[in-house]
Amino acid sequence: MLADRTAPAGAAARAAPAGLHAGSMVFDRVVSGYHGNMIVRGVSFEVPACGIIAIVGPNGSGKSTLIKTAFGLVRVASGQIRFGNQNLAGMSPAQRLACGIGYVPQLPSVFPSMSVQENLEMGLYCDRGSAEAAHPLEYAYELFPQLAERRSAAARTLSGGERRMLEISRSMLLRPSLLLLDEPSVGLSPALTKHMFEILVRLRETAGVALLVIEQNAKTALQICDEGIVLVGGKIAYHGKGKELLADDEVRRTFLGGGR
Ligand SMILES: Nc1ncnc2c1ncn2[C@@H]1O[C@H](COP(=O)(O)OP(=O)(O)O)[C@@H](O)[C@H]1O
Ligand SMILES: [Mg+2]
Structure with missing residues (x-):
């Protein structure tokens, strides 16, 4: 049962010192981009421990760049990203x-010819603690029982939804306290899509994970x-409670396709 899960040795080693909010990530005036062309232009907000923060906005506004910066795939040019009380500057994705x-990229990341089980094993690649646990993959099957039924199937035979579940459960194997999700739907x-968001909300409840989720489907994301x-244009145009943004005339007209 999820509620009874025991943390693997690796998770204990990763646990933040007492008093720190391990799942809390702070973006402080973050600027980042590619080859001197700054895409994220001074972004500040916090993802609290166990919180769900959704980032929406038009195509090309820098959402993926922001989340890649949080995972260390794009360098912070100025400003700071902190996790707990740790400045992440200079840390590789593996160190993060x-x-x-955890990070689930926008583009598909399953290995199509590998089985579900083998794909999950790849998720333990850089973690000795979980790999030493008796059945490290069982946690993924607890989260998504329908993957357990397909454990020997080649990933290419999964539906689109099942592949996304595989990617999410693989990223959960290292028991992250914060999961970065780039367009899970x-x-x-x-x-x-609705089912995917129900799963994400449940993950927060059962695994105590904070979520920073980019979503094209703005209405659904803002609801949960x-x-x-x-x-917009690499800057925060609006920031508020999801339901307040949904009710805001200007946000609705400009970003959510008008009427109620
Ligand atoms: N690897 C890259 N190299 C150079 N420019 C990039 C790269 N990735 C994205 N960009 C540019 O950054 C801008 C924002 O892209 P992105 O962060 O993917 O936006 P979004 O996720 O909001 O659609 C776009 O103009 C895009 O062309
Ligand atoms: Mg994107």
Whole structure:
């Protein structure tokens, strides 16, 4: 049972010292981009421990760049990103994983010819603690029982929704305290998108993980998040409680396709 899960040795080693909020990430005037072309232009907000923050906004507004910066795939040009009380500057993605930060990229990241089980094993690649646990993959199957039924199937035979579940459960194997999700519903039907968000809310409740989630489907994302951020041109245009943003005339007209 999820509620009874015991933390693997690796998680204990990663646990933040007492008094720190391991899942809390602070963006402080973050500027980042590519080859001197700054895309994220001075962004400040916090993802509290166990919080769900949604980032929405038009294509090309820098959402993926922001989340890649949080995972160390794009360098911070100025400003700071802190996790707990640790400045993440100079830390590689692998080091961030070890700190308890997970990342599910926008583009598909399953290995199609590998089985579900083998794909999950890849998620333990850089963690000795979990790999030494008796059945490290069982946690993924607890989160998504329907993957357990398909454990021997090649990943390419999974539906789009099942592949996304595989990616999310793989990123959960290292027991992150913060999960960065770049468009988890991309390619999914409206019904599956709704299901995906129910899963994410449940993950927060059962695994105590904070979520920073980028979403094209702004209405759905703003309904389930604690706070929403509208990113436009690499800057925060609106930041507020998800439901307040949904009710805001200007946000609705400009970003959510008009009427109620
Ligand atoms: N690897 C890259 N190299 C150079 N420019 C990039 C790269 N990735 C994204 N960009 C540019 O950064 C801008 C923002 O892209 P992105 O962060 O992917 O936006 P979003 O996720 O909001 O659609 C776009 O103009 C895009 O062309
Ligand atoms: Mg993107």
